[in-house]
Amino acid sequence: MKPPPFDYHAPTSIEQALAVLAEVGAHGKVLAGGQSLIPLLNMRLAAPDHLVDINRVAGLDAVEAEPGGVRVGALARHAAVERSAAVRSAQPLIGQALRLVAHPVIRNRGTVVGSLVHADPSAELPAVLALLGGSVRLARVDTERDVAAEDFFVGPLESATEPGELAVSAFFPALGRRTGTAFVEVARRHGDFAMAGVAALVGLDDEGAVMSARVACISVGPAPVVVDVSAQAPDWKAAARAVQDRIEPEGDIHATADYRRHLTGVLAERALTQAAADA
Amino acid sequence: MPDLHEISLIVNGVVREVTVPARRLLSDCLRHDLGLTGTHVGCEHGVCGACTILLDGEPARSCLTLAVTAAGHEITTVEGLAGDDGPSAVQRAFRECHGLQCGFCTPGFLCTATALLRENPAPTDEEVVEGLSGNLCRCTGYQNIVKSVHRAAELLAEES
Ligand SMILES: Cc1cc2nc3c(=O)[nH]c(=O)nc-3n(C[C@H](O)[C@H](O)[C@H](O)COP(=O)(O)OP(=O)(O)OC[C@H]3O[C@@H](n4cnc5c(N)ncnc54)[C@H](O)[C@@H]3O)c2cc1C
Ligand code: FES
Ligand code: FES
Numbered sequence: 001m002k003p004p005p006f007d008y009h010a011p012t013s014i015e016q017a018l019a020v021l022a023e024v025g026a027h028g029k030v031l032a033g034g035q036s037l038i039p040l041l042n043m044r045l046a047a048p049d050h051l052v053d054i055n056r057v058a059g060l061d062a063v064e065a066e067p068g069g070v071r072v073g074a075l076a077r078h079a080a081v082e083r084s085a086a087v088r089s090a091q092p093l094i095g096q097a098l099r100l101v102a103h104p105v106i107r108n109r110g111t112v113v114g115s116l117v118h119a120d121p122s123a124e125l126p127a128v129l130a131l132l133g134g135s136v137r138l139a140r141v142d143t144e145r146d147v148a149a150e151d152f153f154v155g156p157l158e159s160a161t162e163p164g165e166l167a168v169s170a171f172f173p174a175l176g177r178r179t180g181t182a183f184v185e186v187a188r189r190h191g192d193f194a195m196a197g198v199a200a201l202v203g204l205d206d207e208g209a210v211m212s213a214r215v216a217c218i219s220v221g222p223a224p225v226v227v228d229v230s231a232q233a234p235d236w237k238a239a240a241r242a243v244q245d246r247i248e249p250e251g252d253i254h255a256t257a258d259y260r261r262h263l264t265g266v267l268a269e270r271a272l273t274q275a276a277a278d279a
Numbered sequence: 280m281p282d283l284h285e286i287s288l289i290v291n292g293v294v295r296e297v298t299v300p301a302r303r304l305l306s307d308c309l310r311h312d313l314g315l316t317g318t319h320v321g322c323e324h325g326v327c328g329a330c331t332i333l334l335d336g337e338p339a340r341s342c343l344t345l346a347v348t349a350a351g352h353e354i355t356t357v358e359g360l361a362g363d364d365g366p367s368a369v370q371r372a373f374r375e376c377h378g379l380q381c382g383f384c385t386p387g388f389l390c391t392a393t394a395l396l397r398e399n400p401a402p403t404d405e406e407v408v409e410g411l412s413g414n415l416c417r418c419t420g421y422q423n424i425v426k427s428v429h430r431a432a433e434l435l436a437e438e439s
Contacts, residue, residue, distance in 0.1 A: 079337075
């Protein structure tokens, strides 16, 4: 298992990176942490002609508080984001999700933005971005655009990132007042991709009544499935049934479709209960 | 023939110059180009942990890292763990507690545990298990490996 041959580019600035990406277009791929792309290369499931390694690009690893949230740069590794005080104070759901992403050693190299662009339907971070209504900033030569999470995750392993574009950062909105979050999942082994998982966000009003409740489900559709269950709140059993009706799980060697639907119901109730208690 | 890249890696404290194609995995570069066969290769897709090395002091999968990406960086392999006066505390603890049988997984466990104890000199059981969760062993059973890490923590505390 060895990667197929490719031309290697190692830009040291964003400008250089964008220039190379423009030149190689659809024949190129960005290499960030490599924790998803290199397995694909090793297994020959991907064979780009050009690899644009962004690991030497200066200024891409920032994790910064911004008004209303936190911005995570393209080279911020999972482990660094997990440790970031700015992230912890702005949005605890990111840390709750990162603890479930692979193993500590993988988190030393893998990047948050890479995980978003990779858009694995079983990945935790896309669900976080979708649930919070965050966005990804995509740059190409001379221009930039922000794509909202709902438009960013197009399908399994497919994001809105186009050839020639570099995802430079992602923006995660901060936690609102009297709002709680939770992320729960079931995997065969700790650190594996989940058979099912649910992130929840519950907001209370001044009297402590539930104002809004939403979940995002992983591994049960082509992209994270966001379901608003404010109407069912605070009957979390009814909310779980509404979630089960909305998902479209598929069976595979890890779990049947029925089992994933069952798990998602149980996890939705659990996540909503935890998030409400946390609000 | 794709382009070759002349890179230098600082491996176990020694600058090593090597010429590799861009697609050369760091694991293969260490084993084949530099002759450091202590780093083992099991799955080559990040799951088993046998190939774990320290990249700038932090554990990383050498099978998921290109040698060209690591150019200029410091790498520690299992060959670099021992000091001038013999095996490191982590290595001695694995020997003492029977933390290995066939030894295939051991270089990865040793590198991972070395970094774990550097960051957290007195880990709880749970922290050890979480820290080692990305390494698979097919024969020892994990009990003795966990025991070895606790023993290494003791040895390090005694020696500091
Ligand atoms: C054993 C193992 C277990 C794992 N378990 C989980 C898990 O449970 N949950 C989970 O979410 N993930 C898991 N992962 C994946 C891990 O989180 C990856 O780090 C992550 O998905 C991709 O980030 P990366 O930086 O490594 O991206 P890379 O592998 O470098 O890239 C992934 C893809 O995104 C593109 N890309 C990356 N960055 C950019 C950018 N800035 N702009 C444009 N395109 C870009 C690449 O071209 C490539 O197509 C696991 C990985 C391994 C090896
Ligand atoms: S060989 Fe690298 S993780 Fe298995
Ligand atoms: S000692 Fe044989 S695989 Fe771990």
